[in-house]
Amino acid sequence: MTGPTAAQVMVAATARLRAAGVPDPARDARILLAHAARIEASRVTLIAPEDLAPDIAERYEQLIALRVIRVPVSHLLGEREFYGRRFKVSGDVLDPRPETECLIEAAIAVPYQNVLDLGTGSGCILVTLLAEQPKATGLGVDLSEAACLQASANAVLHRVQARADIRQSDWFEKVEGQFDLIVSNPPYIALDEMQGLSTEVRIHEPEMALTDGGDGLAAYRQIAKEVALYLKPGGRVLVEIGPTQASAVAALFEQAGLQHIRVIQDLDGRDRVICADSIPLSGLEGRN
Incomplete structure (x- = not known):
């Protein structure tokens, strides 16, 4: 007696995800089946008519059960794409998001030699900026030790580890020197906005990377208070x-x-x- 085909199992999984209120259940069912079968998602149609091997079926069942309780797909896959590269992610760091790519676009529009990434998380911003500018060096800091380990792993994955320094630090606490580019994607969700977030984000992403527990502006106040000390004349934040x-x-x-x-x-x-600039050296001289 043969078991169900991959297509039949995927249809049943889609129905379970839909019943659980998961957005785009068919997409998730397909991606997770590909992950369980260890194939590219584009190849799922090739195995659809075939009986699903018991070991694949077991892995798939575990993945679907976790997705039903709204564990993010990125956490189940262990990675997320950002600016054309795949980054390792986990529940210890904020998932890289497509909207952050506009920060990358703005940053790389002007040449830079050394970068400071405040609250580096997965390291996706710092690693991308170093990968896009092969001669640049950078420092990424984060209060979370687990995030620092994740960022370091992504630096190795994308072969920029020799140019990336990752440190555990409370904002500027362990930062030295000056930089021509300072970037940050800090926690900016106000506490009273947290309940409006999706279950995937609210439950499965680190709270300290999402909210300051107040009005969502605390990180910007801290950055603004000290950033001028760490920007080179004419540098950008x-x-x-x-x-x-x-x-x-x-x-x-x-x-x-x-x-x-x-x-x-x-x-x-x-x-x-x-985006803002520090006062250029000529402007500082004019103040004397």
């Missing part, structure tokens, strides 16, 4: 923001003495990045 935070963060940067403050929108037209 780019931070990701929530779509309603542009004016508040811009005001903090203006108070910090930064200039040329501008707002960059994501592909959906929402405010997503604040």
Whole structure:
């Protein structure tokens, strides 16, 4: 007696995911079947008519059971794509998100030699910037030791480890020197907004990477307070923001003495990045 085909099992899994309220259940069922079978997702149609091997069926059942309780697909796969590269992820770090790619686009538009990434998490921003600029060096800091280990692993994965320094640090606490580019995707969700997040994000991603437990602006206040000390003359700072935070963060940067403050929108037209410059050396000389 033969068992169910891969197609039959995938249809049943899709129904379970749909009943659990999982968005796009057919897509997830397909991706997870490919992962269980250790094949590319594009090859699922090739095995669809075949009986599903017992070991694959068992792995698939475990994956679907976890997805039903809203464990993110990225955590089940152990990776997430960001700016054309795959990054290892886990529940210890924030998942790389497509909207953060507009920060990368803005950062690489101007040459840089050394980068500071505040709250590096998975390291996706720092590693991408180093991969895109082969002569650049960078420092990534994060309060979470687990995040530092994840970022270090991604630096090795993308062969930039010789140019990447990862340190456990509370913002600027263990940062030394000055940088021509400082970037950050800090926790910016206000505490009263947390309940509005999806179950996948609220339950399975690290809370400290999502919210400051207050109004969502604490990280920007801390960055603005010290960033000028760590920027080279004429250097740039780019931070990701929530779509309603542009004016508040811009005001903090203006108070910090930064200039040329501008707002960059994501592909959906929402405010997503604040970019500002330090005072160039000529401007500093003019103040003396």
